[in-house]
Amino acid sequence: MQIDLKKFQETFFEEAAEHLSTMESGLLHLEESGSDNEFLNTIFRAAHSIKGAAGSFDFKEIVRLTHVMENVLDKLRSNLLAPTADLTQILLRASDRLREVVDATHRGEAGSVPIDDILPELEAVLNGGQPSEAPVADAAAPPGVPRGEVVYAVVFEPELEFFRQGQDLFLLLRELGELGEILSSECQRSRLPALDELDPEHCYLGWKVRVRTARAAQELRDVFMFVEGACRLEVTAEAVTAAPEASAAGAVRTERRAAADRRVESTSIRVSTEKVDGLINLVGELVISQAMVNQAVAALAMTPELEEALMVVQRSTRELQEQVMAIRMLPIGTVFNRFPRLVHDLTVKLGKRARLDIEGAETELDKSVIEQLGDPLTHLIRNSIDHGIEDPEQRALAGKPEEGVITLRAYHEGGTVVIEVADDGKGLDRERIRAKALAQGLIRADQPMTDEEVNGLIFAAGFSTAAVVSDVSGRGVGMDVVKRNVESLNGAISVHSTPGKGSRIRIRLPLTLAILDGLSVQLGRDTFIVPLLSIRQSVRPEPSDIKTVLGGRGEVFVLRGEPLPLVRLSRLFGVAGAVEDPQQGIVVVTENDGHRFGVLVDDVLGQLQVVVKSIERNYRKVEAVMGATILGDGRVAFIVDVAELHRVATRRKSPEEDGRSADGAAAAPLQEEVA
Amino acid sequence: MNDIPVQDVRSEDEGRRQFLTFTLGGEEYGVEILRVQEIKGFSAVTPIPNAPDYVKGVMNLRGTVVPVFDLRLKFGMERKDYDRFTVIVVVNVGARVVGLIVDSVSDVLDVEHDDLETSPDLGASVDTSILQGIARNNDRLITLLDIDRVVGEPRASVELAA
Amino acid sequence: MAEVVREPIRAEAAGALRILHLEGQVTVASARRLLEVARRLGKDGREVSVRCEHLTHIDCAGVQVLLALHETLRGQGARLRLQNLPESVQQTLRVAGLADAW
Numbered sequence: 022m023q024i025d026l027k028k029f030q031e032t033f034f035e036e037a038a039e040h041l042s043t044m045e046s047g048l049l050h051l052e053e054s055g056s057d058n059e060f061l062n063t064i065f066r067a068a069h070s071i072k073g074a075a076g077s078f079d080f081k082e083i084v085r086l087t088h089v090m091e092n093v094l095d096k097l098r099s100n101l102l103a104p105t106a107d108l109t110q111i112l113l114r115a116s117d118r119l120r121e122v123v124d125a126t127h128r129g130e131a132g133s134v135p136i137d138d139i140l141p142e143l144e145a146v147l148n149g150g151q152p153s154e155a156p157v158a159d160a161a162a163p164p165g166v167p168r169g170e171v172v173y174a175v176v177f178e179p180e181l182e183f184f185r186q187g188q189d190l191f192l193l194l195r196e197l198g199e200l201g202e203i204l205s206s207e208c209q210r211s212r213l214p215a216l217d218e219l220d221p222e223h224c225y226l227g228w229k230v231r232v233r234t235a236r237a238a239q240e241l242r243d244v245f246m247f248v249e250g251a252c253r254l255e256v257t258a259e260a261v262t263a264a265p266e267a268s269a270a271g272a273v274r275t276e277r278r279a280a281a282d283r284r285v286e287s288t289s290i291r292v293s294t295e296k297v298d299g300l301i302n303l304v305g306e307l308v309i310s311q312a313m314v315n316q317a318v319a320a321l322a323m324t325p326e327l328e329e330a331l332m333v334v335q336r337s338t339r340e341l342q343e344q345v346m347a348i349r350m351l352p353i354g355t356v357f358n359r360f361p362r363l364v365h366d367l368t369v370k371l372g373k374r375a376r377l378d379i380e381g382a383e384t385e386l387d388k389s390v391i392e393q394l395g396d397p398l399t400h401l402i403r404n405s406i407d408h409g410i411e412d413p414e415q416r417a418l419a420g421k422p423e424e425g426v427i428t429l430r431a432y433h434e435g436g437t438v439v440i441e442v443a444d445d446g447k448g449l450d451r452e453r454i455r456a457k458a459l460a461q462g463l464i465r466a467d468q469p470m471t472d473e474e475v476n477g478l479i480f481a482a483g484f485s486t487a488a489v490v491s492d493v494s495g496r497g498v499g500m501d502v503v504k505r506n507v508e509s510l511n512g513a514i515s516v517h518s519t520p521g522k523g524s525r526i527r528i529r530l531p532l533t534l535a536i537l538d539g540l541s542v543q544l545g546r547d548t549f550i551v552p553l554l555s556i557r558q559s560v561r562p563e564p565s566d567i568k569t570v571l572g573g574r575g576e577v578f579v580l581r582g583e584p585l586p587l588v589r590l591s592r593l594f595g596v597a598g599a600v601e602d603p604q605q606g607i608v609v610v611t612e613n614d615g616h617r618f619g620v621l622v623d624d625v626l627g628q629l630q631v632v633v634k635s636i637e638r639n640y641r642k643v644e645a646v647m648g649a650t651i652l653g654d655g656r657v658a659f660i661v662d663v664a665e666l667h668r669v670a671t672r673r674k675s676p677e678e679d680g681r682s683a684d685g686a687a688a689a690p691l692q693e694e695v696a
Numbered sequence: 697m698n699d700i701p702v703q704d705v706r707s708e709d710e711g712r713r714q715f716l717t718f719t720l721g722g723e724e725y726g727v728e729i730l731r732v733q734e735i736k737g738f739s740a741v742t743p744i745p746n747a748p749d750y751v752k753g754v755m756n757l758r759g760t761v762v763p764v765f766d767l768r769l770k771f772g773m774e775r776k777d778y779d780r781f782t783v784i785v786v787v788n789v790g791a792r793v794v795g796l797i798v799d800s801v802s803d804v805l806d807v808e809h810d811d812l813e814t815s816p817d818l819g820a821s822v823d824t825s826i827l828q829g830i831a832r833n834n835d836r837l838i839t840l841l842d843i844d845r846v847v848g849e850p851r852a853s854v855e856l857a858a
Numbered sequence: 859m860a861e862v863v864r865e866p867i868r869a870e871a872a873g874a875l876r877i878l879h880l881e882g883q884v885t886v887a888s889a890r891r892l893l894e895v896a897r898r899l900g901k902d903g904r905e906v907s908v909r910c911e912h913l914t915h916i917d918c919a920g921v922q923v924l925l926a927l928h929e930t931l932r933g934q935g936a937r938l939r940l941q942n943l944p945e946s947v948q949q950t951l952r953v954a955g956l957a958d959a960w
Contacts, residue, residue, distance in 0.1 A: 179918075184886045185791070189917045194953045206955030216900045216926045221889035225922055228955065302759050547742060594745035636744075636754065639792045640763040643744055649754065649761045657742040657754045657761055 032199060033074050034127045037083075040067040041123070044116050049362050051097075051104045051112070058098060065094045066235075071119070082122050086136050089143045090115050096147065108146060113365075115139050170235045172204065176255040177245065178227035180293065185222075186248045194228065196244045201234025231259065250294040294388065297348050301535050304338075304345045305632030306651070311338045313653045346533055349389070353431045353440070354382030356394050360402055364427060367406045375410045375425035375444075377402075384431040386438050387533035390510055394440070397506040401442040401526050402427060404500075409446030409524055419521065421445065437554070438532060443525040449518040451475045458484065476516045477615050480504040508664040510534065511552060511647065515615065529554075537633050539660065541652075542609065542622040544591050545598035548658045549622070550631055550650060555663040557610040557617060559625050567603045578608050578619035585610065587619045588670045590661070593645065599623055613667045620666070633660065645669050715805045715831070717838055718785065718798040721773045725798075726805060726831065726840045731787045735801055738782040755795060757786065764795035765847065789847045796847075805838065807831045812840075867892050869899055876904045881912040886919035896927040903934035911942035921956060928960060 047064035072087035093112065096102040118139050125134045175197060179190055194206070209227035213219070232241065238256045245254050311334060318331060357379050364377040386394075410416075410425035417423055428443040451472060458464045458478045478484060482501040507514045512530040531537065531554065539550035540559075560566075566579050567587065576587040587608070591599030600606040600623040608619040631650035636643055636659075647662035715726030716735075741753030741764050750769035754761050764784060768776060781800040786793060812829045828840040866881040867888060876899050884892060899906050908924065916924075928938040940960050943951070951957040 184919055189885070191917055191921075191950050191954055195950060198953050203953060206953055208955040208959070210925060213922060213926055213929070216893075216897055216923075216930045219893060219923065219926050221893045221919060221923060222886060224918060226918060226925075230955070306759055596743075596745070634759075634761045636761055636763075639761065639794060640744070640751075640754070644746065646745060649742075651756050651759060651761075655756055656740070657756050659742070659745065 030078060033078060034123065035199065036074065037071050037123050038120075040071050041116060041120050043067040045113070046362070048109055048112050048116060049365060051109050061094060061098045065091065065098060068094060070235075071123075080126050080131060082132065082134075082136055083119070083126065086115065086119050086122060086140065089140055089147070090119070093143055093146055102146065111142050111146060115143060170201075170233055171238075172231060172233045172259040173238060173241055174255075174257050174259050175230045175232060175241060176228070176253070176257075177230065178209070178253040179224045179248070180251050180253075180295075181223045181225070183224035183248070183251050186251050188248050190224070190248075193244055193248070194230065197230060197232060197241060200236050200241060200244070201232045204231040204233055206230045249291070252293070254291055292348075294349075297345075298535075300345055301349070302632065304342050305536070308338055308342055308630070308632075309651060309653050311335060316653065342536075346387075346536065347385075349387050349533065349535070350385040351388050351391050352382060353384045353386050353391060353394075353438075354379075356391050356398065357382050357429055357431075359395070360398070360429060363399065363402060364406065367403065368410075371406065372412065373406065373410050373425065374413050374423055375406060375427055378426055378428045379430075380428065381431035384433060384438060385532075386431075386530065387535065389534055390530055390532075393506065393510055397503040397528075398429070398440070398442065400500075400503050402429070405442060405444040405446065405524070409444040409448075411447050415447075419447075434529070438530050440528045440530065441525055442528075443523060445523040448520040448522055448524055449476055449479070449516070451518075451520075454478050473517075473615065476518055479516065480514065511537070511554065513554070513613075535633055537631055537650075537660065538628070539631050539650075540609065540628055541626040541658070542590075542607075543624040543626055544594070544622055545596045547596055548626065548652060548656070549590070549594075550629075550658055550660040551609060551611065551620070552647075552660065552663060553628065555611045555613060557612050560608045560610065560619075562603050562606075562608050564604060566608075578603075578610075578621075580610060580617075580619070583617075585617050585619045586670065587621060588666065589621045590666075591621075591623075593666070593670065611663050611667075613664045616667065618667060618670070620661075631658075631660065712806055712808050715807055715838070715840055716785065717802040717805050718783075719800050719802060720768055720771065720798055721776070724802065724836060724838045725767075726807075726838045727785065727787060727796075727843050728828075728840075729804060731789075731843050733786040733788055733793060736784045736786060736795070737780075738778045738784055738797065752797060755784070757793065757795075760793065762786065762793050762795050764797060766797045767846075768797075768799075770846070787843055787847070789844055792847075794847050805831065805833060807833075807838075807840070865891075867895055869895050874904055876902060876906045878906055878908045879912075880908060880910055880916070880920075883915045883917075884913065884920035885915070885917040889919040889923055892920055892923045896923050900927055900930040903931065903936055905936045906931060906938045908938060908940045909942060910940055910944065910947060913944060913947055916947060916950070918954075921951075921954070925956075925959065 044064050044067040047060065047067070050060065051064075068087050068091045072084055072091060075083035075087065090112065093102065093108075097104055097108075102108065118134070118136060121134045122136060125131060177190075177194075183190065197203070207229045209229065210225075212225040212227070214225065219225070234241070238258065241256050242254060245252065315331060315335065318327070321327075360379075361377050364375060367373075368375045405427050410427070411419070411421075413423040416425065426445050428441065430441045430443070432439055454475055455464070455470070455478075458475075458481065459466060461484065463478060463481050463484065464470070479500045480503075482499075484499060484501065504514050507528050507530070510530055511534065512528055514529075515527050516524060517527065518524040537550075538553040540553055540556055542549050542551055560578075560580065562578060568577050568579060568584070569575065570577055576589070577584040578587040579585075587603075590596070600621075603621055606621050606623050607625050608621055609625065610617055611620055633648045634650055634657075636646065636649050643659070645662050645666040646659045647665070648660045649657050650660060652658050714729040716729050716732050717724055717726045719725070739755065741755045743753040744751055744763070747753075750766050752764045752766050754763050756762075768774065776799065778797070782797060783801050784795040784797055785801065786795050788794075811831050811833065813832070826842055826845040828842045831838045831840055866879075867884065868879050870877050870879070878895065878899065880892075906927065924938065924940075931938050938960060948957065951959075
């Protein structure tokens with residue numbers, strides 16, 4: 022068969038892209054890691070792999086550039102050069118250029134991207150850092166670097182429901198093959214049922230694939246990154262083979278790494294999130310049943326033995342619950358780690374100088390919360406660099422260090438996690454914010470506002486979309502979206518700012534989405550749960566506390582002289598048989614985003630911890646409701662979404678003021694407005 | 697080599713399917729038995745805020761929150777108080793689990809392909825898209841429901857209710 | 859006679875031989891149809907030749923059905939053969955360890 026060079030070239034470009042990413046992320050950590058050899062080796066190997074493969078396709082420019090980069094890296098490795106900020110910059114520029122050259126070559130336009138300007142820079146570094154001239158090796162000659170390869174056994178067992186992932190698992194296997202050489206692939210067919218019993222949407226096959234590769238075990242695992250919840254995956258090192266040219270030291274190093282991989286393998290197991298969630302559910306049910314037992318037994322004559330036994334059960338149940346929840350916890354560093362590059366790139370692009378300080382990366386949060394934090398944090402950091410941090414000249418004039426500092430911080434506070442994005446830039450321009458809000462009709466000219474309230478305007482819907490659109494932030498995605506993201510995680514966001522000193526965005530999040538502390542309230546014959554995080558207090562109102570406004574169309578609750586909008590939950594939810602006279606009920610004072618409002622319910626039943634269940638899974642989104650839970654008596658109760666409740670209540674009021682004639686939406690049932 | 701239609705390769709018993717039959721206001725209906733997860737006696741449900749009237753609420757099915765639809769109201773029939781014969785037929789619709797309130801459950805019916813009238817003409821006023829067909833069994837007429845269309849996508853059911 | 863759009867998955871008989879045509883992409887989306895056809899062929903118990911020259915891709919859901927049909931046929935002394943496999947499909951089967959399963 023004729024050898025198709027094109028196909029191999031394609032593989033080269035794919036691999037080059039990966040090596041470039043490895044190189045890039047390595048270079049970004051260069052300064053902090055100093056001349057850590059293992060680290061430099063990774064970068065060096067990436068450059069070297071590109072050079073080697075480029076040589077066999079005769080991509081001359083790629084070879085020339087990687088060759089010089091390799092030499093610089095080699096000097097770093099031998100401590101003949103120090104990893105300074107300038108050097109890092111040059112190497113990053115070189116790797117960016119390399120990417121361009123590779124891309125151009127891929128397009129068939131080799132030679133279109135010049136490298137004659139970057140080469141002298143690199144060579145200057147080489148000569149400056151190394152007075153005693155060392156012979157430069159021939160570009161095409163294989164240098165004597167250790168290239169250890171490891172044979173991994175990859176066991177991949179998709180779950181029955183795997184196809185729902187929408188991922189073609191054959192393509193995953195092919196991807197795996199592209200990371201190295203597949204020595205054998207064994208398909209496990211024992212689960213495959215007879216034709217008559219086969220469900221075409223179920224997955225019955227499993228694989229054991231042996232791959233020989235120079236990659237780390239993690240890179241093999243990453244192939245299955247998007248399906249990790251739907252399969253069992255095991256990657257174990259079988260044997261270490263040293264390539265013929267590998268030095269003894271290299272082989273030892275590789276072996277040690279493989280051994281380390283093996284060690285990690287034996288102390289942790291991979292479990293699908295589905296199984297963990299099942300466990301969490303079950304423990305939730307156990308907590309409920311335990312509470313029921315306590316209730317039932319309270320009516321009996323207790324013996325000391327029974328009392329003690331019950332206490333032990335209660336304590337163990339709580340501990341069990343905490344332990345199970347801990348399984349889902351991940352350090353927040355997994356999302357923080359992507360931001361150094363963002364800060365680096367943006368500051369360079371905008372001609373600013375700033376560094377990112379990360380604190381509390383080890384703070385643990387529920388996996389599902391962490392997964393949804395990436396976008397809002399990215400936006401906040403972009404904002405800080407774009408609008409917060411000043412140009413170096415301006416900073417110098419203001420008597421600040423030229424390099425700005427952006428701090429990304431996480432810590433525990435009570436039962437919540439606080440994440441802060443702070444900068445030491447110029448702070449919010451409250452005059453401009455006011456003017457813009459006024460122009461957009463968000464506020465009235467004569468409206469008295471505190472500084473905090475003005476700051477809060479940046480979260481108003483549509484506020485930032487009309488802002489000056491810069492290249493970096495403000496592409497339509499505004500702070501209102503960030504706010505909504507945070508709220509969908511049952512969190513709260515606020516901003517503090519001092520002119521000239523900087524701004525600080527504070528996000529408060531629950532540790533987990535699976536369990537929630539709530540207040541159970543009565544409404545007619547139904548029970549609802551209000552999240553404790555958003556409750557300030559509960560009050561039984563006096564007749565003088567309730568006032569109507571706008572000719573009876575609106576109601577306010579006066580709390581110590583301050584009028585708060587009053588929401589009658591029974592009317593909003595259409596619950597029959599609820600208390601009509603506010604004095605017969607209780608006003609729960611809730612707070613959302615600095616705005617407080619009263620929620621009228623029949624009665625407050627008590628505080629409890631509930632397991633949050635999805636309604637959407639079998640039904641659909643219900644407006645102003647964030648989920649459901651199962652009560653101690655087995656009945657379902659809905660959990661109120663306070664932020665959405667506030668939005669709905671204010672939205673519904675305004676058309677009513679126009680006598681319901683403004684548009685038909687005012688009369689439409691709630692759920693049809695839900696996206 | 698002759699092209700022959702695939703149907704010709706088909707064996708005899710392929711045309712038979714089983715349906716769970718139940719009554720609604722004196723009429724008999726059927727859903728494919730493969731879609732039925734379980735049958736439960738009626739017990740109290742928690743009403744869903746601002747839901748259409750045929751959505752009676754949600755129930756707790758071993759820790760999962762499952763919506764319950766009243767098929768009488770769904771089909772625009774007269775409301776009927778729930779009694780000891782009232783049952784909830786729990787069915788699978790795609791990945792979703794849904795409860796259907798019916799007057800009572802009758803039996804399981806084997807429907808031969810030949811017993812099936814696929815396109816009954818019930819006049820323009822009846823939406824026949826939710827039907828799989830009508831089965832004749834001695835002197836009984838059983839309306840076979842296409843459960844996917846009856847329950848449908850959440851949004852679609854809003855439109856149907858309107 | 860009106861022109862008929864051909865089913866991408868279809869079976870035909872040529873004497874004692876059954877021919878299964880697979881065209882385009884056979885994936886989880888068409889696996890139900892494939893299963894339906896495969897069950898009939900399984901009951902028939904004749905030798906099945908799968909013509910793959912117009913097959914661009916087959917995923918795990920599709921291959922599973924073919925494997926199950928193969929097993930069923932073997933129980934009846936017949937077999938299933940994949941024919942005219944395009945290189946890309948062959949490569950996929952090799953990676954999946956199924957190139958020699960037939």
